[in-house]
Amino acid sequence: MKAVQSSCCPESAEGKSPCTCRAEGSSIPQEIRTTTSEITASNRFDHFLARWGWKREAHIVKPGLYRLGNPTPDSMVFASANYTLSFDALRSALHGTDAWILVLDTKGINVWCAAGKGTFGTDELVRMIECSNLAGIVRHRKIIVPQLGAPGISWPEVIRRSGFLVEYGPVRARDLPLYLKNHAATPEMRRVEFPLQDRLILIPIEIIAILLPMLVISILLYFISGPFSALAAVSAVLAGTVLFPALLPLIPTRDFSSKGFILGFIVAIPFAYLFSHNPDLPGWASLLAGFTPLLLMPAVTAYLALNFTGSTTYTSRTGVKKEIFRYVPVMVILAVLGVVTGILLGASRLAGVI
Amino acid sequence: MFNSYHETTLRYHPERCINCRRCIQVCPHGVFGEGSERVALLREPACMECGACALNCPVQAIDVQSGVGCAWAMISAAIRGKDMDSAECTCGGGSDSCCGGSPDETPCCTNE
Numbered sequence: 001m002k003a004v005q006s007s008c009c010p011e012s013a014e015g016k017s018p019c020t021c022r023a024e025g026s027s028i029p030q031e032i033r034t035t036t037s038e039i040t041a042s043n044r045f046d047h048f049l050a051r052w053g054w055k056r057e058a059h060i061v062k063p064g065l066y067r068l069g070n071p072t073p074d075s076m077v078f079a080s081a082n083y084t085l086s087f088d089a090l091r092s093a094l095h096g097t098d099a100w101i102l103v104l105d106t107k108g109i110n111v112w113c114a115a116g117k118g119t120f121g122t123d124e125l126v127r128m129i130e131c132s133n134l135a136g137i138v139r140h141r142k143i144i145v146p147q148l149g150a151p152g153i154s155w156p157e158v159i160r161r162s163g164f165l166v167e168y169g170p171v172r173a174r175d176l177p178l179y180l181k182n183h184a185a186t187p188e189m190r191r192v193e194f195p196l197q198d199r200l201i202l203i204p205i206e207i208i209a210i211l212l213p214m215l216v217i218s219i220l221l222y223f224i225s226g227p228f229s230a231l232a233a234v235s236a237v238l239a240g241t242v243l244f245p246a247l248l249p250l251i252p253t254r255d256f257s258s259k260g261f262i263l264g265f266i267v268a269i270p271f272a273y274l275f276s277h278n279p280d281l282p283g284w285a286s287l288l289a290g291f292t293p294l295l296l297m298p299a300v301t302a303y304l305a306l307n308f309t310g311s312t313t314y315t316s317r318t319g320v321k322k323e324i325f326r327y328v329p330v331m332v333i334l335a336v337l338g339v340v341t342g343i344l345l346g347a348s349r350l351a352g353v354i
Numbered sequence: 355m356f357n358s359y360h361e362t363t364l365r366y367h368p369e370r371c372i373n374c375r376r377c378i379q380v381c382p383h384g385v386f387g388e389g390s391e392r393v394a395l396l397r398e399p400a401c402m403e404c405g406a407c408a409l410n411c412p413v414q415a416i417d418v419q420s421g422v423g424c425a426w427a428m429i430s431a432a433i434r435g436k437d438m439d440s441a442e443c444t445c446g447g448g449s450d451s452c453c454g455g456s457p458d459e460t461p462c463c464t465n466e
């Protein structure tokens with residue numbers, strides 16, 4: 001089969017226009033690429049960079065149909081996203097299987113996220129089935145889609161529009177070998193968990209996201225009120241971005257914000273002790289200095305904790321919205337009080353009162 | 355107290371169910387379970403409103419207002435004076451947006 005890259009469905013095609021290759025009367029189907037189930041060192045390096053949020057657009061697989069091994073017209077077809085981590089997890093899990101992999105154009109986003117946005121969706125699946133001329137390549141009419149693609153896919157519509165029956169595979173690609181034995185999933189294979197390892201893996205991106213504002217604020221604090229204040233700022237941020245994901249299920253209460261307040265308060269206690277035991281300060285000023293971290297740090301940590309909802313695998317929009325209305329006002333009040341005490345202390349120092 | 359996740363927008367109309375069990379297959383949180391003539395709603399509070407069950411039910415026996423439970427997206431929408439419910443996770447927008455995503459597809463929309 002001759003490779004003709006530009007004949008149809010260019011990768012950059014915006015929108016969901018149906019494939020025009022056959023409408024134009026061309027008989028040349030889209031190129032079929034070849035892949036293996038081997039994960040190379042350079043693949044691993046790419047995964048590492050992806051986790052640190054390095055160049056999102058660099059972790060993209062070309063959409064289209066792929067041959068894994070030596071598939072025949074009777075081999076199974078699997079759908080995937082064009083994000084290297086998703087595609088690589090699938091092909092390595094299929095080690096030793098001859099199969100077709102249909103990579104949808106999800107703009108380099110993983111299956112679940114893309115399904116939520118609709119880019120891993122019915123329209124794109126139907127479009128790729130047409131573009132790849134899948135119906136002419138395989139004899140059967142079944143396509144195995146990862147379960148986490150289901151929020152974007154309506155199987156009744158896919159079968160009506162393309163003739164292909166969607167079978168939902170397990171949540172995790174690594175369960176595929178077991179699943180494929182009799183095409184039945186155990187309840188565990190259908191469940192999404194959020195274990196320690198999955199939470200830790202998100203930490204780099206959480207840190208990178210907040211790094212710049214954290215540095216700016218700690219440097220400012222360093223010059224305004226000294227190294228310990230700068231350290232307090234860094235601690236509050238790290239509590240929200242590192243400790244919080246790591247300890248998530250261990251922190252009491254269900255809501256993310258309340259967990260964040262608790263964690264932030266605990267982290268603030270040593271600073272409160274330190275600031276209130278400054279022998280140079282008069283009594284009222286030590287009291288204020290001790291209260292400042294107890295006001296500011298829980299507010300910062302709780303806000304970061306609340307924002308972690310977007311990275312989890314189980315928060316509903318209804319619940320998160322309730323959290324926002326319940327806790328953001330508390331965060332704002334604490335933060336404002338904390339800033340006011342800080343300013344009072346700073347002004348008193350400037351005025352020579354303390 | 356300190357649990358905002360009791361209620362969801364999930365609505366199940368058992369009288370329409372034809373027991374095809376697609377909802378059990380697609381739900382990532384085991385919200386539906388098998389029953390003799392129709393599926394049973396077992397763990398409603400665990401629903402994350404992903405919308406998979408409703409979209410894949412062939413007889414519209416399930417309704418849910420699907421959306422992303424991402425505080426950051428909703429707060430940014432509110433700040434910009436937009437409707438919080440239409441807020442979209444930033445994943446997939448610009449080239450340097452989020453979505454860590456493990457090989458096992460952890461969903462996320464980490465801040466930009």
Ligand code: SF4
Nearest residue numbers: 381401402404405407
């Ligand atoms: S919306 Fe998603 S989480 Fe909720 S019941 Fe349906 S499939 Fe399960």
Ligand code: SF4
Nearest residue numbers: 371372374375377411
């Ligand atoms: S998908 Fe709809 S019809 Fe099928 S079992 Fe679930 S509720 Fe019933």
